[in-house]
Amino acid sequence: MTWLSALRTLSAQASADTDLLEVLCLVADTARTLLGFDFCGVLIPDAHRERLLVQGWSGLSEEYVRRVNSDRPIRLDSRSPSSRSFHQGEPVAIRDVRIEPDFALWAGVAQDQGYRAIVAVPLIAGTEVLGTLNGYYTSVHTFTRHEIERLILLANHAAIAVTSARRLDELRALTSSLREQRDALARSEQIHERLLTVTLRSGGISGIAAALSELIGRPVLIDDGRQAEIARAGDGIEFPTPAARSAVAERDTTGPSPTVEPVSVASDVATGWLVAGVRLGSEVAARIWFPGDVEALDPLQIRAVEHASIVVSVELLRERTAAEVERRLSGELLTDVLSSSGELPEPLLIRAQRLGHDLGVAHVAIVAALAGPSEAGLRQAWQRALARVTELASAYQPRPLVAMHGGMLVTLWPDGADAGTPPGVMVQRAMAEVSQSVTATVAVSPTYGADHGEGYQIARSALEIATRAGRTDTVITLEDLGIVGLLLQLEDPAKLTAFATRTLEPVVAYDAKHRTELMSTLRAYFASRQERNATADSLLVHPNTVAQRLRRIEQLCGVDLADPATIVQFSSALTVYDVAAPG
Template identity: 60%
Template sequence: MTWLTALRALSAAATSENDLQQVLDLVADTARTLLGFDFCGVLTPDAAGESLVITGWSGLSALYVDRVNTDRPVRLDSGSPSSQAFHSGKPVAFRDITAEPEFTPWGGVAREQGYRAIVCVPLVAGDEILGTLNGYYSPVHTFTGYEIERLTLLANHAAIALTSAHRLDQLRQLNESLREQRDALTRSEQIHERLLGVTLRSGGLDGIAAVLAELIGRPVLIDDSRNVVLAKAGNDGELPDAAWRAAANIAAPQSSAPVPVGSAADPTRRFSVAIAKLSDDVAARIWFPARDTDLDPVAVRAVEHASIVISLELLRIGTAVEVEHRLRGELLADLLGSGAVISEQVLQRAHRLGHDLSRPHVAIVGALSVSGEPAETRLYQRSLSLVGDLVAPYQPRPLAAMHRGNIVTLWPITDESHESGSAAADLVQRAIGAVSRTVDATVAVSAQAADTATSYGEVYRTAKGALDIAVRAGRTNTVVELGDLGVLGLLLQLEDPAQLVAFARRTLGPVLDYDDLHHTDLVQTLRTYFASRHDRNRAAGRLHIHPNTVTQRLRRIEQLCSADLADPAVTLQFSAALTVQDVASLN
């Protein structure tokens, strides 16, 4: 083989369909043939850039190559002839490796391969060193400047060929990657269109679950963060039950990709779960069995697309629910603000929403609290959704909506008995309280129903007053009825709250005016004194003041009102005035 023929062959190989490994072997074989080496090798840096590995060779045994690359790596900081040539960019030659201490680590494998002399020439392409071209002789050999010059010339041409081959190899890999990405993108678009088509055809979450189960070849269950099943498809026996899902150890997800999870409920079973989010909240979870074979990339993409489509479907449902809540809220506000006579327009709006206002309705007013404090708005919205689920099957449908910070339900009854309203209130109280284990749900129900003689506003105000009094007294997480409140319940049903205000004003007016003018707490002191059964020491303890201060305040009240609090009749009058003031402020 002539030099010109050899260089032409290298150039042709570098631009052919040959892979990079074939070009490296050709470089080593060409050097061995042209320069008469017993063995020849091409060394290039490994992926970590820490060692040189033999990537092309001619004459070297596979065992030698494997041992050098695995057991005796040529580290770039080792001082070996190859590493010296790589770092310096200049040829390095050893006429006898046994006489070179720095070659000792490779002496054993060199003897097994059978060489004594080595020359290493850098493969230089522009300002980059790609590796080294090494020539080996079996006997001791003194390398002349001419030999090294010829090897260097070949190495320079080989470096150009390697650069071209490497770029072609990268281009082939890129093309293959682009083809794979194109195919995956096409498949991904088909999956997304199919899943999105389900929602456009109003297939709902059940339809999405069915399509996803078909795409991944496994049964699918979709639930929410409270373990309530939203949809499922496939064999129920392969899906996790509520206890397993509740005990599952799910780390905070960063993406919609499925991850395997276990559960303390049954450690022997494993499932995969993917998260569908709305904003930063977990809207739903997709469960399917984990098997010996993982999902392929297309199936993983199907799960990810399903999580997006589920989020869109839940957003659509949520938007529809919000609109429905708003319409029912507006209807409720109109009813509570009207008198006993309801306009035809309001009756028609109610009919379109499924409500029959020709029937008598009791008013059920609910409140939520957490550790004695009012619950946040989000909990109220979730509770209202639960009440909506409760009343949806009823015909005619009870009207449930938010009104002035409370959940109000107007429940139609066929029998105006006390028991009918009480039973409905129990149902509503349980539905509201199901939103969270940490929430106290309190509801109050009106004693009478709204009908042709009594307006919706009146029954609402009595129920709302009963609720506020119960909550203020610490009676929470229960159903409150007006009959439970004694005289307060009777006062709440008075038709004219102005009379209550006038009575309270006549009795407590001087004390109220004094408190307003001097920023004192005489009314609160009187209230606490009565609540303490006329025990001044106990009242002082509750007010965190000295008993003498209580005595002084009570004397001031007697002076202002020209009354004697030791008189039972006066005590009764003032107690009633304080009670009336509470009730009047609620109406």
Template identity: 40%
Template structure:
């Protein structure tokens, strides 16, 4: 039997020394793994890798270098022991280039490119390290090693750089241990990046989800707004109701106008919208939103200033209000066009005087809300100064304004467009001459307003008590408008009574005798003007208008008095009339007036 009592325990085996070191390494790797698993930020993971390498291997300084997205440079993104100045100088001024020739590349670049460690025992003896010699001396290291962080056998994702203060030969076992640590670091770095990317995508998904919820809410609110505004239009609230509803939705005063600045709806009378709303748009306080129909602007929504900017849902409300307003304008236009056509047909038949048509006009007028059993004065308005292409639009805008005015009167006047003029029949309910003239002037004002350069001239005739009287009254009014145009009188309201003798002559049924008398007296003068290109008729008209005063005539025509005298002598020769004789002068003046009346009547 072996005596075991004398057996010595012997020296400590290598395993006894290795186990604590292995535990230390495993604990360090476990810390890195836990840091990654808990989702710590990538810079903290990189700093931990550098700190672990320095602690396990006893290095004074360590750094983790990561390539930029284009893989052109390496910069220090994690470190242990390296000063902030060193990091700033290397990253900003001396980054490790990955696109340098191999003869000039840095140790880190070589390790990253080849996938193999690169060690320098003494950097002062290494020419390729010269660009970093200054910062190395400031930091205080003399030797270094760069070990690649390999994601796969062919792909490096960074380097682990370790530095010593003194010169140092990095042995095979040391390099092997660093390589093992670098492999764990590469796994940790890859995992951290994946977690970071996953977190970023989750954040993006959360943002997208929130945006989708917001869009859903916005769409729901938008639908609610559209429903409310549409219900108002369907209930007959009109543009005024839309303005009130929009004002409540966005907490701003609202004014909706047509393209002629006519107010269609206003939410509040306490908030003053100035008459010149072009200035509102210019100062930036009031906002203007166009209302479009078939691509053309038909109205404008004016929004008063508020305490804060409009939100996105407020903007949606304005857009929906513009859409519903355009539909309301279309509906109103369609109704107006039907009404205008019915009124126009009625007025046309009434003024045309055809017996078959006159038999039904009273009944048709009653169905439209007008009582032709009452006497009516006729107001006929002519527009001048309007471009040819704008005449129809101006007339429609004018009759719309007259119609809105008529809606406020009882009994209701009848208005229509007839032969490019506005014709309004005003019921005669015991009104005075002053009241009739005031109503006629109001109609003329409504017709010519809001249209640049347009001038309205109105003539009032009547009242007519029988349907058969309207034809003659209308013809007299049109003749009077022609007389006013011939004599250059515009932008005024007159009645036949105001025209005296001319008014009486315009009421004659047969104007042929008038024209015959005028032609016998002044025909030679007209013929002379046509043949010679002279202005004798113009001179004669000015002479009569100035009360037979030659001096005033010369000033009115901007010619010398001698010129006027010569022309008057030529007129006397052609007519055989002595203008110095009162009876001859009166005959010439009457012929001039009668001729104008006959010519004006021929324009009907």
């Protein structure tokens, strides 16, 4: 009855809500009680299967268990009785450990514990050896076959109990993990819903930054792809400067997914920084910055940042879509306005009012061009310039009309929208800021009350004249062009073209017929301030050749190129001719 009762208790405990270590101690205690050992222990391999550890025991001292498990380890590749039994799957008994050579390493701890004899029996479940059940006697002892068979019988029951307890432990761990995952998923959904609610309530990126700062308990800064600050939340910290953030952006540390990554930032502030990229397609459209290190973040904080990255990308996409629609509508409106002459029709004025523009008041036309070293970089600069000038215009009432037209950026700026700084200067500065590799040239027309198309044509012509004369990266007004500026204001542009053609026609015709270079000589002559030697140097010809060509021009046109009136006439005609008939 003692055996049956003990085995029944062992099976019941293994199937109950008892952890594995308690079951192992119960196995050791049962073996000691039923078989009369002085001490018992259950040894189980460690996680790396390099050593056998005493995991359950009865009668053994805490000091003995500690020493065997630490400074006197039972390695699985050793010749200890436990290791041999584990590998062979057979009982291994030692009558007297003091005379056993293979036991020399543990002789000291055995003497301290006070045992002389040991038997190790494998715990076998199916084809797997789980560990060993060890019995110890304080005196020298010869283990009989009957004793070993009884120990094997108990070990078999113990193996079943250990397997059951291990499965229950694994099931409890799995259940706990599933609960944690369930709770984390629920919390993750709450985080996502909270951040998404901000966007649905039109909280914008500033609202997202505030919600994220509260969720992770840290200040947050969100900047765009050009390191311009979009939003900031939280106080008490100095964020990296735009230049420092730009250096990080050039290294492109962010991966394809919104992963939180530590970054090295050159800063006087001794703070570690974390950043998460916000991607739209392959483009890093924004970055989320906050202080700390990855190890200090819990999984939900990381999840909050990842969700915020996704929600910011949705908000940026919404803003870009709205801006794209607005740009398309503004472009269509500008095309219709510039193609109209005189007073604008009422339907066109109403369309403009719906977009926030009052085209019934006087405007100046601003025409701008960009120049840069690469076509790809220039395309990107145009996109940024349009967005930047549109953003600039949105701060004024009545709102200026901004759109691309004819390959130029055109702005109709209301004369009543007092900006303090001249509008042309503001537009030129805004465009020049989009990239260090581009130059922005802007021309501004006089104020026109109704005919916006005429103002546009004058500003565009002024821009072309200025750029052909090498005047770039600046703001051009008609006053800057002198007599040409006055000529550009003629009511009939055809008259201006006719003036240029009439003045230069004899020279153009002679060049075409005789394949001479009188026109290029005339241009170089005026560009060199009527200095013949300088003209010859620029054309790489002899000064006498220049003199001959100039006399030919005077003969063809019947003029004296030394006459001040002729100088004004021909220099103006050349400028206008190059705009009206390039090449």
